[in-house]
Amino acid sequence: MDRPKSSLEGFVVPGIGVDVVDCERMKFALERTPRIRKRLFTDAEIEYCEKYRFYERHFAGRWAAKEAVTKALGCGLIQWNGVEVMRQRRRAPTVRIFGKIKQFADAVGVREEDIHISITHSELSAVAVCTIRREQIAR
Numbered sequence: 001m002d003r004p005k006s007s008l009e010g011f012v013v014p015g016i017g018v019d020v021v022d023c024e025r026m027k028f029a030l031e032r033t034p035r036i037r038k039r040l041f042t043d044a045e046i047e048y049c050e051k052y053r054f055y056e057r058h059f060a061g062r063w064a065a066k067e068a069v070t071k072a073l074g075c076g077l078i079q080w081n082g083v084e085v086m087r088q089r090r091r092a093p094t095v096r097i098f099g100k101i102k103q104f105a106d107a108v109g110v111r112e113e114d115i116h117i118s119i120t121h122s123e124l125s126a127v128a129v130c131t132i133r134r135e136q137i138a139r
Contacts, residue, residue, distance in 0.1 A: 008107055008108060011074065011108060012074075013072070013073060013074050013108050013109075013110060013132055014071065014072055014073075014074045015072055015131060015132045015133075016071075016072055016129070016130065016131050016132070017067070017068040017069060017070065017071025017072030017073075017129070017130045018068055018071070018127070018128070018129045018130070019063075019064040019065075019067035019068045019071065019127070019128055020064060020125055020126070020127050021060040021061070021063050021064040021067075021125065021126045021127075022060070022124070022125055023054075023056050023057050023060045023121065023122075023123060023124060023125055023126060024056070024124070026056045026057075026059050026060040026063065026126075027056035030055075030056060030059060037059075039080055039081065040063065040066075040080050040081060041059065041062060041063075041081065042081060042084045044084065044086070045059075045062050045084060045085060048087060049062065054123070057121040057122075057123070057126060058121070060121060060125070060126035061085075061119040061120070061121045061126035061127075061128060062085045062119070063126075064119065064126045064127060064128035065083070065085045065093065065095065065117050065119050065128035065130065066080075066082075066083040066085070067128070068117065068128040068129055068130035069083045069095055069097070069101075069115060069117065069130045070082075070083065070101065071130070072115070072130040072131060072132050073101070073104060073105055073108070073110060073132070074108070075100075075101065075104040075105075078100045078101060078104065079098070079099050079100040079101050081098070082097060082098050082099045082100055082101035082102070083095055083096075083097055083098075083101060084096040084097075084098070085117070085119070092116075092117075092118065093117055093118075093119055094112075094115075094117070095112065095115050095117055095130075096112060097112055097115070109134070110132055110134065111134075114132050114133055114134045115130060115131075115132055116130065116131050116132075116133060117129065117130045
């Protein structure tokens with residue numbers, strides 16, 4: 001991240017973020033602009049979501065998680081595909097961070113293993129919550 005270190009002095013990571021995404025709106029965006037998948041999601045996320053009949057719900061959940069993560073970090077969505085939601089069978093989803101978001105997290109002392117997410121969805125909407133839990137606050 002090109003932000004001078006001094007601009008982060010006194011910055012406090014919010015530590016919690018939440019986002020809600022309308023599933024029908026996500027479906028409309030994916031159908032209207034198919035290339036948007038590659039801009040917003042990683043190949044692994046696309047593969048995961050598209051194996052489901054109601055794929056838009058899974059894409060919406062992942063988009064909500066990306067937003068929730070950047071809100072919890074306090075950086076906002078500075079890179080569309082800088083957060084990847086990963087899922088292992090019968091386990092809570094986890095995230096990997098890349099690029100500008102990773103640089104920001106490093107600058108404020110947050111590691112990937114400090115980031116915890118939860119995603120849920122219905123036919124109408126998807127909701128994600130992110131918390132950042134650290135043993136020690138970085139200085």
